[in-house]
Amino acid sequence: xxxxxxxxxxxxxxxxxxxxxxxxxxxxxxxxxxxxxxxxxxxxxxxxxxxxxxxxxxxxxxxxxxxxxxxxxxxxxxxxxxxxxxxxxxxxxxxxxxxxxxxxxxxxxxxxxxxxxxxxxxxxxx
Numbered sequence: 001x002x003x004x005x006x007x008x009x010x011x012x013x014x015x016x017x018x019x020x021x022x023x024x025x026x027x028x029x030x031x032x033x034x035x036x037x038x039x040x041x042x043x044x045x046x047x048x049x050x051x052x053x054x055x056x057x058x059x060x061x062x063x064x065x066x067x068x069x070x071x072x073x074x075x076x077x078x079x080x081x082x083x084x085x086x087x088x089x090x091x092x093x094x095x096x097x098x099x100x101x102x103x104x105x106x107x108x109x110x111x112x113x114x115x116x117x118x119x120x121x122x123x124x125x126x
Contacts, residue, residue, distance in 0.1 A: 001023075001024075002021055002022070002023055003021070003022040003023075004018045004020075004021060004022075005018065005019055005020035005021065005022055005027065005061060005064050005065045006018060006019055006064065007019065007060050007061060007063070007064035008037065009037055009060035009063070009064070010032065010037050010057040010058075010060040010061045010064075011032070011033075011035035011036075011037045011040060011057060012037075012040070013030070014113075017030050018030065019061045019064070020061050020064070020065060022065055025125055025126040026123065026124070026125050026126075027062070027065045027067060027071070027122075027123065027124040027125070027126075028123055029058065029061050029062075029121050029122045029123070029124070030121060031076075031078065031119040031120060031121040032054050032057040032058050032061070032119065032120055032121070033054060033057075033112065033113055033114060033116045033118070033119050034049075034050040034051075034053035034054050034057075034116055034118070035053070035057070035114075036053065037057065037060070042114060042116065044116065044117070047084045047087045047088060047117055047118070048087055048090070048091050050116065050117055050118055051087070051088045051091040051092060051118055052091050054118055054119070054120050055091065055092065055095050055120070058120060058122060059095070062122075062124060065124070066126075067124050067126060069095050069096055070097070070100065071124040071125060071126060072096070072102045072122050072123070072124045073102050073103065073123055073124060073125050074102050074103045074104070074122065074123040075092075075102050075103075075104045075105075075120060075121065075122045075123075076104070076105055076106075076107070076120070076121045076122075077092065077104065077105070077106040077107070077118065077119075077120050078106075078107050078108075078109045078112060078118065078119045078120070079106060079107070079108055079109070079117065079118050080108070080109065080111070080112060080116075080117045080118070081108065081117065082108045084117060084118070085106060088106075088118055089106075092120070102122070102123075
């Protein structure tokens with residue numbers, strides 16, 4: 001059975017989707033961008049703070065599903081500029097134990113919602 005996961009600690013959806021969907025023990029998150037959930041303003045000071053906001057948003061979604069980054073089995077990172085990869089990776093990596101980090105792909109794209117530089121989605125399992 002499908003359960004919708006919603007938290008006020010992550011940005012509210014801005015379209016016909018939910019923050020995450022739990023099916024059995026598997027959580028499928030929507031992509032998160034660097035929206036501050038309290039103000040719904042973008043955090044675009046630099047790529048590190050932008051990535052940190054994305055990860056904090058994702059942390060809030062995981063917590064709403066009673067999970068942590070330890071539960072994450074797969075991530076997808078969409079970035080505008082592959083030259084930002086190392087700095088994004090540094091922030092992203094600080095949220096995971098390298099020995100148990102999830103599978104991942106990183107893709108450079110032509111555009112992202114609201115003109116952001118990075119978007120991340122995850123799959124997690126209890």
